[in-house]
Amino acid sequence: MDSGRTTEPAPAEYLTMADIQNIWGAFGAKLPLILPTLVALLVVLLVQNVWSRRPLANIPVVGEELGGDQKRRQAYLSRAADLYLEGYKKFKDSVFRIVTPNKFTVVVVPPKYLRELRKLPDDVVSFDGAIEQSMHAKYTGILTGQSMIPHTIKTSLTPALVRLNPSIAEEVQHSIRQELPSCDDWTPVNINRKLLRIVALVSGRVFIGTELSRSEEYLDAAINYTVELMEARRALDAVRPWLRPLLGNRLPEVRRLNARIAQADRFLRPIVRARQQMREGDAPDDMLQWLLGSQDQFKQYTTEELARMQLGLTFAAIHTTTLTTTNVFYNLAAYPQYIPELRDEIRTVLAEHGGVFTSAALQAMKKVDSFLKETMRFTPAGAVSFQRKVTKSFTLSNGQVIPEGVVIEVPAAAASHDPDVFPDADKFDPWRFSRLREQARAAGEVEASALNQFVSVSPNILTFGFGRHACPGRFFAANEIKMIVANFVLNYDMALPEGVHERYKNLSFGSSSVPDPTKELLFKRIV
Structure with a gap:
């Protein structure tokens, strides 16, 4: 055998139980160093997710008292006009959300904002x-x-x-x-x-x-x-x-x-x-x-x-x-x-x-x-x-x-x-x-x-x-x-x-x- 040849590592399928234990041991030794980084990354992801939903979360929903989106969808089918009227009276100068059966989010905007809405280009609000x-x-x-x-x-x-x-x-x-x-x-x-x-x-x-x-x-x-x-x-x-x-x-x-x-x-x-x-x-x-x-x-x-x-x-x-x-x-x-x-x-x-x-x-x-x-x-x-x-x-x-x-x-x-x-x-x-x-x-x-x-x-x-x-x-x-x-x-x-x-x-x-x-x-x- 040539003593100068570098020995190739064993394929993964030939790892012994001892090898696996050694790997976990090394990972466990470094966990205190890695953990803060993992926690920081998780916090960033959570903040990004909350931040991305924040504009919607700050918009009140009509029918909050109904207890869930499925019930709000059913209410929409039977009395949508009442829900819009309720939102119009309750949130007259601000926007509100309506849950519809179509399963996409609807934001209702009062008529007072129509003159500024109509100035927005089609690549912002698309008809x-x-x-x-x-x-x-x-x-x-x-x-x-x-x-x-x-x-x-x-x-x-x-x-x-x-x-x-x-x-x-x-x-x-x-x-x-x-x-x-x-x-x-x-x-x-x-x-x-x-x-x-x-x-x-x-x-x-x-x-x-x-x-x-x-x-x-x-x-x-x-x-x-x-x-x-x-x-x-x-x-x-x-x-x-x-x-x-x-x-x-x-x-x-x-x-x-x-x-x-x-x-x-x-x-x-x-x-x-x-x-x-x-x-x-x-x-x-x-x-x-x-x-x-x-x-x-x-x-x-x-x-x-x-x-x-x-x-x-x-x-x-x-x-x-x-x-x-x-x-x-x-x-x-x-x-x-x-x-x-x-x-x-x-x-x-x-x-x-x-x-x-x-x-x-x-x-x-x-x-x-x-x-x-x-x-x-x-x-x-x-x-x-x-x-x-x-x-x-x-x-x-x-x-x-x-x-x-x-x-x-x-x-x-x-x-x-x-x-x-x-x-x-x-x-x-x-x-x-x-x-x-x-x-x-x-x-x-x-x-x-x-x-x-x-x-x-x-x-x-x-x-x-x-x-x-x-x-x-x-x-x-x-x-x-x-x-x-x-x-x-x-x-x-x-x-x-x-x-x-x-x-x-x-x-x-x-x-x-x-x-x-x-x-x-x-x-x-x-x-």
Whole structure:
């Protein structure tokens, strides 16, 4: 054997019991030296963990007395509006937390901070991030971050309303004639069901053009896509987050939603091809054409992506417009004493504008406008608005840190029922906003007068949102709703069914509030 060769250490598997005892003995001898370091490291980790959670720990939670997050989640499902109202009253000038069934942290911010919140950039508070998280965009396929849609609505649809209003009015009148029974005597009508089709027909005329807007295939997709999207969302909510990558796309509700998107792609594809081959002067004047024309500024989309955009428009417009209009009709039937005054205004204004629903005529219907805005105030579509995902921590002007990763919301319903903002807030006052407009105008306060219009956004009425992501389609929706309501008021008397003595109560699902879609009203033609 070569005596100069270095002896290799024995492999670990050949360590003897004596070797192991020697190692432990050496470690034990040095433990007093190592222990302070280990303790210091543990303290640092604990401090870091506590510090990272400190901003959230300092935010009070509503429902503390319920005794646990699971009970708070159950309470949210049954009475979310009460929880938001409780937090709004108790922590009016500061933020608070709400525990939701979605299992992500929600921080509720009072409306007084909206003007500073709207100045924050999208890489701090993300509108799309909140939608992606709450709607499970990865699995539902709902499009986010598509700036072409709001751009096209703002630059093409809204300016086009002046020239489109006559065709919109024509479609409103056609759809009412088609959908409503004769009503020669008092006739029960499920107005929500009828309005779904009326709004789908009218919106379709503007969104997708006459090639498809009256086809049953399009109407079926436009009406049912939102229902199927919400069913898929609820199914995904019920799946634990770590299981969603495995099960998400296999859920029956998600598969049904994907089939709906594929169906829309099939019937839209030939329309898109035909539009692309048209000469510029022959192209229709509708949203689909404007989107096609905007692609050079953004990017070229496939027909499947365009189908998703159209379905997204129906999600944003048809059901929300229907819900708002149904609420209006429930108020008209519950308070029929206001109908003659509305009817007189509509007749007078139309007579002054040649019997045509022009933009000027719609703007002149101030009592109609007030009735609609008071309906939104009195029965908002949900308890909250202005949802944003916080992607970078920020600090409010009161020093409160809002940590990264939470979703922020504003308690819209509580704010709209605040008696300090709206006197007699729990009373339905149809001329509330027309009076406020007149008072502001008399005082020379033009901006204050404008803020009390139906389409205006403010920290007190948040149905259309607030800031740069406020609903861009609200001007079209306002015209559509006004035309539908005006046509009904001109041609029909309305009432609650016999034995019903007060307005139908809205149904609550978590933070959402919707008019009961099963109820009927009585209609009788007057002309």
